[in-house]
Amino acid sequence: xxxxxxxxxxxxxxxxxxxxxxxxxxxxxxxxxxxxxxxxxxxxxxxxxxxxxxxxxxxxxxxxxxxxxxxxxxxxxxxxxxxxxxxxxxxxxxxxxxxxxxxxxxxxxxxxxxxxxxxxxxxxxxx
Numbered sequence: 146x147x148x149x150x151x152x153x154x155x156x157x158x159x160x161x162x163x164x165x166x167x168x169x170x171x172x173x174x175x176x177x178x179x180x181x182x183x184x185x186x187x188x189x190x191x192x193x194x195x196x197x198x199x200x201x202x203x204x205x206x207x208x209x210x211x212x213x214x215x216x217x218x219x220x221x222x223x224x225x226x227x228x229x230x231x232x233x234x235x236x237x238x239x240x241x242x243x244x245x246x247x248x249x250x251x252x253x254x255x256x257x258x259x260x261x262x263x264x265x266x267x268x269x270x271x272x
Contacts, residue, residue: 151245152218153184155186156189156220179261185265188228217244220233221247229250
């Protein structure tokens with residue numbers, strides 16, 4: 146992906162268990178299909194983030210953008226998802242300049258005939 150291409154970030158939330166807290170993996174109860182080429186960063190849009198989740202979000206953005214705060218970031222989940230709105234707002238607070246909220250999410254993308262692809266969430270940390 147060229148740096149000029151927008152980075153698509155799926156903010157769809159997931160539940161965590163004590164086991165996932167220990168291993169860094171997320172528990173996925175239902176398969177998630179998102180916009181092809183997207184990165185799934187669960188739970189980055191909760192109203193208040195723990196220090197662990199804030200660090201996860203900041204580290205992933207830095208890694209995914211190559212520390213380029215001018216890289217376009219598009220946040221979404223499902224139609225009118227406040228998780229993606231909160232994540233977009235937070236990215237602006239982290240200093241990213243080109244932040245877009247896609248309020249139609251995967252629902253709107255699919256309705257418009259866009260393809261969806263199976264997705265796996267990025268772990269909280271490497272095992």
